[in-house]
Amino acid sequence: PFEHQAKATAVAGTVATQAERLPAVLAIHQHWRATGEGAPADLSGWFLQGAQLIDVDLEGAALRFTVLAEADLTGSNLSSVDFGRADLRLTNLRGATLEKAQFGAVRMERAVLVEAGLSDAAFSACALDNADLEAARMFECALVKCGLRKARFVKASLHRARIEECDAHEADFTGAQLLRARVAWTRFTIPLRSSWPAPDALW
Numbered sequence: 001p002f003e004h005q006a007k008a009t010a011v012a013g014t015v016a017t018q019a020e021r022l023p024a025v026l027a028i029h030q031h032w033r034a035t036g037e038g039a040p041a042d043l044s045g046w047f048l049q050g051a052q053l054i055d056v057d058l059e060g061a062a063l064r065f066t067v068l069a070e071a072d073l074t075g076s077n078l079s080s081v082d083f084g085r086a087d088l089r090l091t092n093l094r095g096a097t098l099e100k101a102q103f104g105a106v107r108m109e110r111a112v113l114v115e116a117g118l119s120d121a122a123f124s125a126c127a128l129d130n131a132d133l134e135a136a137r138m139f140e141c142a143l144v145k146c147g148l149r150k151a152r153f154v155k156a157s158l159h160r161a162r163i164e165e166c167d168a169h170e171a172d173f174t175g176a177q178l179l180r181a182r183v184a185w186t187r188f189t190i191p192l193r194s195s196w197p198a199p200d201a202l203w
Contacts, residue, residue, distance in 0.1 A: 018046050029061060049087075059097075069107075 029041035041061040051071040059077045064084040072092045079097050084104040094114045103123040111131045119139040129149040133156050140160045148168040155175040166186045 018048070019051075022048075022051075026056065026058075029058060033057065033059065 025041050025043065028038060032038045032040055041058060043058075043066050044062050044064040045066065046063075047067045048071055049067050049069045051068065053071060053073050053076060055075045056073065057077045058081060059079045060081065061078075062082050063086050064082055065086060066083070067087045068091050069087045069089045070091065071088075073096055074092055075095045076093070077097045078093075078101055079099045080101060081098070082102045082104075083106050084102065086106050088106055088108045088111050090110045090112075091108070092112045093116050094112050095116060096113070097117045098113075098121050099117050100120045101118070101122075103121065103126050105125045106123075106127070108126055108128045108131050111128070113131060113133045113136050115135045115137075116133070117137045118133075118141050119137055120141065121138070122142045123144065123146050124142075125145045126143075127147045128143075128151050129147050131148075131151045134152050134154045136153070136156045138156055138158045138161050141158065142162045143164070143166055144162065145165045146167075148163075148166050148171045151168070151171045153171060153173045153176045155177075156173075157177045158181050159177060159179045161178065161181045163181065163183045163186050165184070168186055169189045171188070
C-alpha cells in the first residue's frame with residue numbers, strides 16, 4: 001500500500017510540474033514560430049489529460065506518447081504535429097487545423113474532429129472507432145490500417161483521400177465527398193439505412 005501511495009504521489013507531482021511548465025514551453029514555441037530561433041515544443045510523454053488548450057498554436061510540435069485524453073483543443077493549430085502513439089480518446093479537436101499531422105498508432109476513440117482541417121494528414125494503425133469527423137476537410141488524407149468502426153464521416157470532404165486496409169464496419173459516410181478517392185481492402189458493413197455517399201460524390 002505504501003509503495004502504491006508513493007507511486008501515485010510521484011505521478012501527481014509530475015503532472016503538477018508539467019502543468020506549471022506548460023505556459024513557458026508554449027511561450028518558447030511561439031518565439032520559435034515567430035523568429036525561427038530555438039526549437040519547436042517537445043511535449044512527448046507529457047500527461048495532459050483533460051487540459052484546456054483552446055486555440056493553442058503548436059504547429060510543428062512533437063506530441064509523441066502524449067496523453068491528451070478528454071483534453072479540449074478546439075480551434076487549435078496543430079499542423080505538422082507528430083502525434084505518434086499519443087492518447088486522444090474523447091479529445092475535442094473541433095475546428096482544429098491538423099494539416100500534414102502524423103498520426104501513427106494513435107488512440108482516438110470517440111474523438112471529436114468536427115470541421116477539423118486534416119488535409120494531407122496521415123493516419124496509420126490508429127483507432128478511430130466512434131470518432132466524429134463530420135464536415136472534416138480531409139483532402140489527400142491517408143487512412144491506412146485504421147479502425148473506423150461506427151466513425152462518422154458525414155459531409156466530410158475526402159477528395160483524393162486514401163482509405164486502405166481499414167475496418168469501417170457501420171461507419172457513416174452520408175453526404176461525404178470522395179472524388180478521386182482510393183478505397184482498397186477496406187471492410188464496409190452498411191446499416192439498413194444507407195450510409196454511403198451518393199454515386200455522384202464518387203466521381
